[in-house]
Amino acid sequence: MRARPYTLAVALAGTASTSTSCCNQIRHHLPSLTSFPGSAHYNTTESSYWSLQESDLQPACIIHPTSSQHVSQVMSVVSKDPDCLFAIKGRGHSPAAGFANIQGGVTVDMTGLSNVQVAPDHAVAQVGAGADWLHVYQALEPLGVAVAGGRNGLVGVGGLLLGGGISHFTTKVGWACDNVVNYEIVLSCGKIIQSNASHHSALFHALRGSATNFGIITRFDLKTFPQSNISITSLAHDISHRHAVFGAFTDIITATPFDENVSLVSGLLFNSSSRQWSLTNSAVYAEPVSHPAVYGNLSSVPSLRNSTTVMSLAKFADEKDTPPLNWLFATATLRPSSAFMAEMFDILNETLYEFNPPAGIVWNVALEPLAGRMLHTGETLGMRTTEKGYIVLLSALWPAAKSRERVDSVARDVLCRIEDAARRKDLLQRFQYLNYAAPYQKPLQSYGFDNFDFLKQVSHEYDKHVVFQKQLRGGYKVV
Numbered sequence: 001m002r003a004r005p006y007t008l009a010v011a012l013a014g015t016a017s018t019s020t021s022c023c024n025q026i027r028h029h030l031p032s033l034t035s036f037p038g039s040a041h042y043n044t045t046e047s048s049y050w051s052l053q054e055s056d057l058q059p060a061c062i063i064h065p066t067s068s069q070h071v072s073q074v075m076s077v078v079s080k081d082p083d084c085l086f087a088i089k090g091r092g093h094s095p096a097a098g099f100a101n102i103q104g105g106v107t108v109d110m111t112g113l114s115n116v117q118v119a120p121d122h123a124v125a126q127v128g129a130g131a132d133w134l135h136v137y138q139a140l141e142p143l144g145v146a147v148a149g150g151r152n153g154l155v156g157v158g159g160l161l162l163g164g165g166i167s168h169f170t171t172k173v174g175w176a177c178d179n180v181v182n183y184e185i186v187l188s189c190g191k192i193i194q195s196n197a198s199h200h201s202a203l204f205h206a207l208r209g210s211a212t213n214f215g216i217i218t219r220f221d222l223k224t225f226p227q228s229n230i231s232i233t234s235l236a237h238d239i240s241h242r243h244a245v246f247g248a249f250t251d252i253i254t255a256t257p258f259d260e261n262v263s264l265v266s267g268l269l270f271n272s273s274s275r276q277w278s279l280t281n282s283a284v285y286a287e288p289v290s291h292p293a294v295y296g297n298l299s300s301v302p303s304l305r306n307s308t309t310v311m312s313l314a315k316f317a318d319e320k321d322t323p324p325l326n327w328l329f330a331t332a333t334l335r336p337s338s339a340f341m342a343e344m345f346d347i348l349n350e351t352l353y354e355f356n357p358p359a360g361i362v363w364n365v366a367l368e369p370l371a372g373r374m375l376h377t378g379e380t381l382g383m384r385t386t387e388k389g390y391i392v393l394l395s396a397l398w399p400a401a402k403s404r405e406r407v408d409s410v411a412r413d414v415l416c417r418i419e420d421a422a423r424r425k426d427l428l429q430r431f432q433y434l435n436y437a438a439p440y441q442k443p444l445q446s447y448g449f450d451n452f453d454f455l456k457q458v459s460h461e462y463d464k465h466v467v468f469q470k471q472l473r474g475g476y477k478v479v
């Protein structure tokens with residue numbers, strides 16, 4: 001068994017004993033769906049988290065619902081005991097400790113709700129909240145339709161849609177959450193409701209990007225659109241060509257009119273063991289065009305690899321799982337400037353170059369356009385006041401658990417330096433993308449005062465006893 005960091009174990013000790021009675025009460029209602037440490041069912045969930053920070057936590061019990069009624073029974077027990085602390089797990093891809101798991105509490109593993117059903121006219125797909133995106137795409141592909149969802153097929157439907165959701169089609173159809181037409185949600189009291197534009201409409205709007213503040217979603221109904229194959233240009237460049245790549249990236253996002261088939265991720269990777277930077281581009285085009293003109297300048301930058309393939313969304317999303325590692329996410333949103341991208345690289349290099357923790361670390365700084373329909377939808381996310389630009393995802397992966405605090409501190413320092421430099425040049429935007437944010441960041445507040453206030457009001461209305469604020473410990477809160 002992996003050693004748990006001492007500080008975390010001490011800080012969280014005690015919650016296990018108070019949760020035992022809660023687990024037993026739930027077991028009374030759902031005997032075959034409640035698992036305890038040491039059982040195979042429990043271990044399967046524990047080993048399915050993406051980060052070691054999450055799988056190191058050991059809940060007192062794990063509940064494996066397969067229907068909304070099961071989830072309702074769980075919430076009816078949980079909401080009666082304020083000491084009953086819980087977590088909700090979708091596909092376990094949020095890296096931060098405690099966001100989808102809990103030490104000594106009750107973890108509700110939603111992966112048993114993963115059915116995909118399509119309406120006879122193929123216009124809407126009803127997707128169980130515990131599904132992963134690969135299975136959604138595989139179910140839709142034979143019908144010639146797709147939905148806006150995760151680019152990596154292993155990522156969960158639940159977490160991605162509750163945080164906003166950037167898909168290959170986001171610049172064309174908006175944030176993934178804007179394509180939800182109905183939520184089936186279990187409220188803290190156990191009541192199951194449908195929330196859409198006509199019923200519980202305030203909740204419907206609040207759910208678009210507000211994470212785990214209002215209830216447990218059991219089903220998302222998603223708008224589909226016709227979709228054939230997509231085109232993927234994969235580029236790798238020597239880091240010395242970064243100025244040309246940053247220029248081409250900036251030209252693509254600032255072009256008028258903007259090509260809404262663009263789905264681009266530029267990545268700066270640094271390996272502390274080899275002290276090498278590399279630069280990659282995943283340039284996807286949402287049409288089956290083998291060499292999309294929009295990527296012409298990017299493709300003409302001298303490259304170490306330059307390949308284009310046309311394939312189905314499901315095939316492209318079918319990525320291999322990564323081995324369990326420590327992971328960290330943090331984010332910022334910037335206005336376009338190729339000069340500042342070069343300055344950001346210098347800050348990253350100065351800060352990260354000398355840092356080589358035991359067994360090494362890999363940093364990956366992903367740069368993703370914030371453009372097209374992303375700016376015209378995302379109402380709850382505060383997009384109305386957000387400008388064109390790009391989202392920075394600072395991520396790190398490393399094997400040694402003992403380096404966690406140090407890595408967190410280095411990541412915070414480098415992000416702070418980037419933000420300060422961007423702020424001085426008026427290039428820092430307020431928006432922080434929730435699904436890429438670090439635990440200390442404030443993505444919900446970044447939606448703007450009015451939107452945050454609206455989320456608070458909806459929370460007061462639908463969760464009067466603040467169960468999702470107090471008993472659900474992980475994630476970002478509105479109260």
Ligand SMILES: Cc1cc2nc3c(=O)[nH]c(=O)nc-3n(C[C@H](O)[C@H](O)[C@H](O)COP(=O)(O)OP(=O)(O)OC[C@H]3O[C@@H](n4cnc5c(N)ncnc54)[C@H](O)[C@@H]3O)c2cc1C
Binds near residue numbers: 093167
């Ligand atoms: C490899 C990888 C690729 C990614 N690719 C993309 C991408 O293409 N686009 C993008 O926008 N983001 C992407 N992300 C970020 C991703 O959207 C978030 O990590 C998201 O939270 C993952 O959702 P999940 O269900 O897998 O994770 P989980 O960790 O299980 O859940 C995330 C959060 O949502 C809550 N939650 C989950 N299900 C429910 C539910 N049914 N009801 C209430 N709360 C729930 C959990 O409690 C948790 O707080 C990626 C992340 C990784 C690690």
